Amino acid sequence: MDTSGPSPHVTALRNDAVLRRVRYLGSARDGLGEWQLQRWTALALLPLGLYFVASILCLASADRLAIVKWLSGLVPALLTMLLMATAFAHAYVGMRSIFADYVRERRASFLAELLLRAASAVFFGGSILAILKIFLGRMDA
């Protein structure tokens, strides 16, 4: 064993030498991209999530028109779209890793993957469409 190895502060997240060892000599034949996606989306979700929760709190007692008015703004619409994109990507990777750990049976794991993909596509697509509809102002009051 190489005891002089990298310091504990060097991880695959920010050191290419470690990354290369994980990739080519370690057990990580695949999944690294997903692992990194989970971290990048996590980082993005810190400000996006806090922004959205703060916005929703300000709208806590508001009616639908006030919500529509808020989402018609360029910045709220853009940030909410980014939130939905990163949150769905993050949830997708997270749920997949949970399925990988706990769903062993082949048919069940196929069904879980199918359901996850379908739900992600439908609800992500729907939410983007909804934000666009409000932003473009085609409201049927």
Place this chain on the structure above:
Amino acid sequence: MERPLSPFMFPMWYRFQITSALSILHRLTGIALSVGLVVLAWWLIAVAVGGDIFRLTHAVLVSRIGTAALVGWSFAFFYHLCSGIRHLAWDAGIGFDLKVAYRSGYAVLAATVLLTGLTWLYVVM
């Protein structure tokens, strides 16, 4: 495929530890938030469509069960956020020392309770 799955090890085979409990809670809140994300998407669609769909969605969300779910989701959100920062620090190689890991774990719990409490204090007032 007779091998026991991971959750089988806890709490039967392992002694209770706050660190492993927090790790499990990170996953559980992640699952809860994934469900919450679908509800959030539904809510956005309801806002865009309006009419009866929005009225019904709103009525469910402000009902007693809906409010309880929102409290749960806010707890899950703040916990997963704080715990996520802890995980990102670990990914960067920071905070692996056992003492530090315990301390950050308690800090995450305290921050979660504080943030959830402040949030609902704001809503009530």
